Amino acid sequence: MALCRNAKPASVVYLLYLIVRLRSTAVIRRLRKHKMRKGNEMGIIETKGLTKIYRRYQKQEGIVGSIKGLFHREYEEKAAVKEMDLCVEEGEFIGLIGPNGAGKTTLVKMLTGIIAPSSGMVNVMGYYPNKLENAFKKQYAIVMGQKSQLFFELTTGDTLNLFKEIYEIPHREYQQNKNYFVELFQVKDLMNVQVRTLSLGERMKMELIAALLHNPKVLFLDEPTIGLDAVASRQMREFLKEVNREKNTTIVLTSHYMEDIKMLCRRSVVVNHGCKIYDGDTEALFEKYQKNKRISVTFPRKVTLDLQSIGGIVLEEEGFKKVIGVPRESSSQAVAYIMKFSPMDITIEEEEIGKVVERIYEQEEAAYA
Amino acid sequence: MRKYREIAVTYLKAQLVWRADVIFNMIFTIGKIIFARILWGAIFEGKEMVAGFTYHGMMSYYIISSFLSQIEMSGGISREISDRIRNGTFSRYMVIPVKIDRYFLAMEAGVVAFYMVFDLFAAGIWIFLFRIQFVFTGELLMIVGAFMMILLGLVFMVQLNYYLGLLTLKFQEIGTFLMIKDNLAAFVTGSMIPLVLLPAEIVAVMRVFPFYYVTYLPAMLLTGRCREEMAAGLLVLSGWCILMELINRRTYEAYRLKFDGVGI
Numbered sequence: 290m291a292l293c294r295n296a297k298p299a300s301v302v303y304l305l306y307l308i309v310r311l312r313s314t315a316v317i318r319r320l321r322k323h324k325m326r327k328g329n330e331m332g333i334i335e336t337k338g339l340t341k342i343y344r345r346y347q348k349q350e351g352i353v354g355s356i357k358g359l360f361h362r363e364y365e366e367k368a369a370v371k372e373m374d375l376c377v378e379e380g381e382f383i384g385l386i387g388p389n390g391a392g393k394t395t396l397v398k399m400l401t402g403i404i405a406p407s408s409g410m411v412n413v414m415g416y417y418p419n420k421l422e423n424a425f426k427k428q429y430a431i432v433m434g435q436k437s438q439l440f441f442e443l444t445t446g447d448t449l450n451l452f453k454e455i456y457e458i459p460h461r462e463y464q465q466n467k468n469y470f471v472e473l474f475q476v477k478d479l480m481n482v483q484v485r486t487l488s489l490g491e492r493m494k495m496e497l498i499a500a501l502l503h504n505p506k507v508l509f510l511d512e513p514t515i516g517l518d519a520v521a522s523r524q525m526r527e528f529l530k531e532v533n534r535e536k537n538t539t540i541v542l543t544s545h546y547m548e549d550i551k552m553l554c555r556r557s558v559v560v561n562h563g564c565k566i567y568d569g570d571t572e573a574l575f576e577k578y579q580k581n582k583r584i585s586v587t588f589p590r591k592v593t594l595d596l597q598s599i600g601g602i603v604l605e606e607e608g609f610k611k612v613i614g615v616p617r618e619s620s621s622q623a624v625a626y627i628m629k630f631s632p633m634d635i636t637i638e639e640e641e642i643g644k645v646v647e648r649i650y651e652q653e654e655a656a657y658a
Numbered sequence: 659m660r661k662y663r664e665i666a667v668t669y670l671k672a673q674l675v676w677r678a679d680v681i682f683n684m685i686f687t688i689g690k691i692i693f694a695r696i697l698w699g700a701i702f703e704g705k706e707m708v709a710g711f712t713y714h715g716m717m718s719y720y721i722i723s724s725f726l727s728q729i730e731m732s733g734g735i736s737r738e739i740s741d742r743i744r745n746g747t748f749s750r751y752m753v754i755p756v757k758i759d760r761y762f763l764a765m766e767a768g769v770v771a772f773y774m775v776f777d778l779f780a781a782g783i784w785i786f787l788f789r790i791q792f793v794f795t796g797e798l799l800m801i802v803g804a805f806m807m808i809l810l811g812l813v814f815m816v817q818l819n820y821y822l823g824l825l826t827l828k829f830q831e832i833g834t835f836l837m838i839k840d841n842l843a844a845f846v847t848g849s850m851i852p853l854v855l856l857p858a859e860i861v862a863v864m865r866v867f868p869f870y871y872v873t874y875l876p877a878m879l880l881t882g883r884c885r886e887e888m889a890a891g892l893l894v895l896s897g898w899c900i901l902m903e904l905i906n907r908r909t910y911e912a913y914r915l916k917f918d919g920v921g922i
Contacts, residue, residue: 398749401749401753402752402753403749403752403753404917405914405915419915421752423755423756424755426753426754426755427755430753431749431753436746436747436749436750437750438750438754440668440672442671442672442675442676443668443671443672443675447668447671448668450664450668451664451665451668452754453664454660454661454663454664454665455661455664455665455754455755455756456754456755457660457661457755483675
């Protein structure tokens with residue numbers, strides 16, 4: 290009271306203004322959360338017209354161009370994400386796919402607040418991500434396949450201890466979660482091993498444990514299986530499925546690997562040149578646009594294949610190894626035919642994402658024409 | 659607060675992994691003392707006093723100031739921030755619920771704690787071996803003041819290097835800034851020569867800036883000199899710390915929004 294009596298009128302007004310401002314911000318957030326809980330009026334992630342434009346310096350070639358650049362620079366603007374509308378419901382497992390430079394990672398960076406949008410609306414769990422509030426950061430996690438949160442010199446246990454304090458996880462909850470994930474990932478023996486000595490697959494498991502320790506509501510995964518072998522990738526997919534099912538964690542997965550998307554995501558969003566070109570059922574997407582399969586096969590000797598009758602073609606050939614492209618519906622026939630030559634090794638892969646994107650585009654263009 | 663303590667402890671643990679670092683750092687400390695003994699031995703040849711210092715007083719000053727400059731390792735912060743921004747991994751700090759400047763302060767505390775123990779140990783041994791009559795103030799107020807100044811000085815250097823690192827968001831290349839800072843700091847902190855040897859006008863100008871109080875004045879205070887400058891020094895340094903805190907907050911908020919690189 291003494292403070293109030295001595296304070297100048299202007300500072301009292303300013304104080305009142307600050308209180309009202311803080312209160313109104315809190316009220317808006319509570320309203321948003323209430324809306325979200327009430328009736329899915331808002332998704333856990335929602336964007337409208339979200340756009341990110343980068344400015345790039347266009348340097349002319351050669352030494353003269355470099356000197357010119359000292360005095361005058363020209364910039365070009367590139368829209369990495371254009372007018373993106375997206376709504377993700379709580380508990381969804383959504384796949385974000387597209388070729389390199391499509392804008393997937395930029396979108397994820399805007400959703401996590403790492404970069405600010407140029408325009409448009411973005412709302413994640415009732416927060417504007419780029420404000421980078423701690424309360425927001427405590428509710429999500431991001432795992433990037435090529436970036437690490439672990440301390441390479443120390444053990445995973447040391448990093449987990451640090452994350453316990455950083456995320457202010459109560460001791461009991463920390464122990465429960467740690468035990469749950471250590472059991473799920475079967476990494477008990479690796480907890481006291483220096484991170485730098487772990488294999489890539491083991492390290493990715495540890496990255497996931499560190500990310501999931503604080504029970505995030507939303508998990509962003511950027512190429513989590515990059516560089517992993519088939520066994521490790523399959524394990525990783527199983528774990529993610531389990532986490533989504535058991536913890537109801539909303540997962541946004543960015544991947545180039547069709548297997549990841551097919552196995553995990555009921556819904557897919559295809560992005561190209563910063564625009565959303567498909568948003569819907571994953572099965573329908575592949576049924577409609579993924580026309581071919583790739584069969585890589587190594588023979589014990591030189592063979593000549595006649596694939597015309599099943600509509601297949603040899604895409605690559607090196608020594609006794611051939612990569613064959615066949616229509617999906619003929620893939621079993623093709624395999625049966627190849628087996629007649631007693632191959633030493635055979636791998637069947639889905640067609641790469643670039644082809645799928647190309648077909649979606651072709652179809653859109655045909656529709657407009 | 660606990661989270662920052664744990665960050666410091668984690669970085670301390672990370673330092674302890676590197677045994678070679680410990681050994682080389684101790685060798686550098688020893689090397690510096692040997693060099694100082696040879697240099698000042700030659701300067702004091704046939705003289706009792708130089709610029710008001712006895713030989714042992716000068717050696718004591720040198721040992722303290724080189725110890726302080728050795729534990730001031732915040733230069734790594736600007737390089738870490740700069741490298742991470744340029745390589746697109748700075749987001750590591752942005753996505754966790756911490757204040758990034760405090761994260762780096764805690765990180766530095768962990769690293770300094772590690773080097774402090776080993777450097778102190780090395781210095782102690784060599785003081786004993788060279789039979790240096792170590793001059794150290796017995797006045798409690800001066801000791802407390804000097805330690806407060808050391809702490810504020812380290813905080814300031816972390817803030818400065820954090821700021822220089824953040825400039826990468828704007829300029830992308832901060833090598834020139836770092837070079838200027840390093841050269842300036844090496845001279846102005848008084849770790850090369852006691853600033854008292856410089857003309858009074860230059861010293862007067864230096865008193866306005868924070869570097870004077872990072873190594874030089876605390877070393878002088880601990881050797882029982884410049885008592886009259888202590889209070890003003892603490893005030894000036896505190897002022898600089900507050901100013902840097904404000905500048906850093908503003909710089910981070912402004913530049914992270916303007917940053918145009920794809921990776922961060």
